[in-house]
Every structure is written in C-alpha cells, then in structure tokens.
Amino acid sequence: xxxxxxxxxxxxxxxxxxxxxxxxxxxxxxxxxxxxxxxxxxxxxxxxxxxxxxxxxxxxxxxxxxxxxxxxxxxxxxxxxxxxxxxxxxxxxxxxxxxxxxxxxxxxxxxxxxxxxxxxxxxxxxxxxxxxxxxxxxxxxxxxx
Numbered sequence: 053x054x055x056x057x058x059x060x061x062x063x064x065x066x067x068x069x070x071x072x073x074x075x076x077x078x079x080x081x082x083x084x085x086x087x088x089x090x091x092x093x094x095x096x097x098x099x100x101x102x103x104x105x106x107x108x109x110x111x112x113x114x115x116x117x118x119x120x121x122x123x124x125x126x127x128x129x130x131x132x133x134x135x136x137x138x139x140x141x142x143x144x145x146x147x148x149x150x151x152x153x154x155x156x157x158x159x160x161x162x163x164x165x166x167x168x169x170x171x172x173x174x175x176x177x178x179x180x181x182x183x184x185x186x187x188x189x190x191x192x193x194x195x196x197x
Contacts, residue, residue, distance in 0.1 A: 053164070053165055053166065053170075053173040053174070053177055054162070054163065054164050055161075055162075055163045055165070055177070055180055055181060055184065056160065056161070056162050056163070057160070057161045057184055057185065057187065057188065058158055058159070058160050058161075059158070059159045059160075059187070059188045059191045059192065060152065060156060060157075060158055060159075060197070061156070061157060061158075061159055061191050061192060061194075061195035061196060061197065062155060062156055062195055062196035062197055063155070063156070063157060063195050063196065064151075064154060064155070064157065065125075065126065065127055065149045065150060065151040065152075065157035066122075066127060068149050068157050068159065068195055069095075069122070069127040069128075069129075069147075069149045071194075071195070072095045072129070072147060073094070073095070074089070074092045076194060077089065077092055077101070079190050079193075079194055080187055080190055082183050082186070083186065084108065085105060085107070085108065086105070086106040086107040086108075087103055087104065087105045087106065088103070088104045088106065089101075089102075089103055090102040090103065090104050094117070095117060095120065095129045095147070096117060096120050096129065097117055097118065097119055097120050097129075098116070098117060099116070099117040100114065100115070100116055100117070101113075101114070101115045101116075101117075101131060102114045105137065109137060111137030111138070112135050112137070113133065113135060113136060113137055114133070114134045114135040115131040115132060115133050115134065115143065115145070116131065116132055116134050117129055117130065117131050118130050118131070118132045124151075125150065125151045126148060126149060126150045126151060127148075127149050128146055128147060128148040128149070129146075129147050130144060130145065130146045130147070131143075131144075131145045131147070132144050132145075139167040139168075139172055139176065140165055140166070140167060140176075141166055141167055141168045142164070142165060142166040142168075143163075143164070143165050144163070144164040144165075145161065145162070145163045145164075146160075146161075146162040146163075147159075147160075147161065148160040148162060159191050159195075161184055161187060163180070163184065165180060
C-alpha cells in the first residue's frame with residue numbers, strides 16, 4: 053500500500069536535503085512515542101537508522117539507506133526496512149525534495165508498506181497516516197514556510 057504526503061517549505065532543495073540529519077530525525081519523532089535512536093549514521097546510501105520503541109508498542113525498527121541521488125530539480129534518498137515491527141513485512145520510504153524555485157521546495161514522503169495481506173494493509177493505513185501526517189507541521193517549523 054502506498055502513502056504520499058507533500059509539504060511546501062522554505063529553502064533551496066539542495067540545502068534542505070542536506071538537513072535530513074539526526075537533529076531533523078529527532079524533531080520528527082512521533083508525539084507520545086517513547087523511543088530511543090540506537091544508531092543514526094546519515095541519509096546516504098549504506099547508512100543505517102536503528103530505533104527501539106519502548107511505548108506505545110515495544111519494537112525494534114532498523115532501516116538501511118539503499119539509494120540516494122538527485123539532479124537539477126530534485127534530490128532524494130530511500131530507506132528500506134530490514135527489521136520491522138509486527139505486522140509490517142515490507143517498508144520502503146522515499147524522501148524526495150523537489151525544487152519549486154530558488155527559495156522554496158516540496159518535501160515528499162512517498163511510503164510503500166505491506167503486511168503481506170491487503171486487508172491488513174488497509175487496516176493499518178490510518179495508523180501509518182496518523183504517524184506521518186504531523187511531519188508536515190514539523191517540516192514547516194524546522195525549515196520555514
């Protein structure tokens with residue numbers, strides 16, 4: 053199942069993608085989640101993000117950055133889940149920053165996830181959406197509007 057969220061922010065797209073670092077990752081932590089960032093090595097191919105959730109669920113989540121790139125109008129990186137919390141079986145999150153003009157860009161969270169069963173994908177979609185929708189507000193506060 054796919055979820056795609058877009059947020060317009062202030063800043064040059066190349067400068068914005070460079071700021072996808074530990075500080076931003078920490079700011080994006082879901083409210084109410086007791087989680088520990090065990091390891092964060094960056095947003096380039098080969099980097100790893102390792103998270104331990106303590107509540108509301110107890111789970112480990114490890115994603116690896118499998119690709120990164122860009123051109124004169126966009127930049128991106130992709131994280132893919134290697135260790136995922138139940139019931140997820142697949143996770144691929146493409147972080148895209150598209151140039152609008154020299155002072156504004158569009159951050160796109162393009163997420164593919166699967167439990168292995170379409171029915172359960174529909175069932176957990178609202179939870180995934182509610183976990184990621186608040187990022188729009190964080191991105192605007194972090195980068196400006």
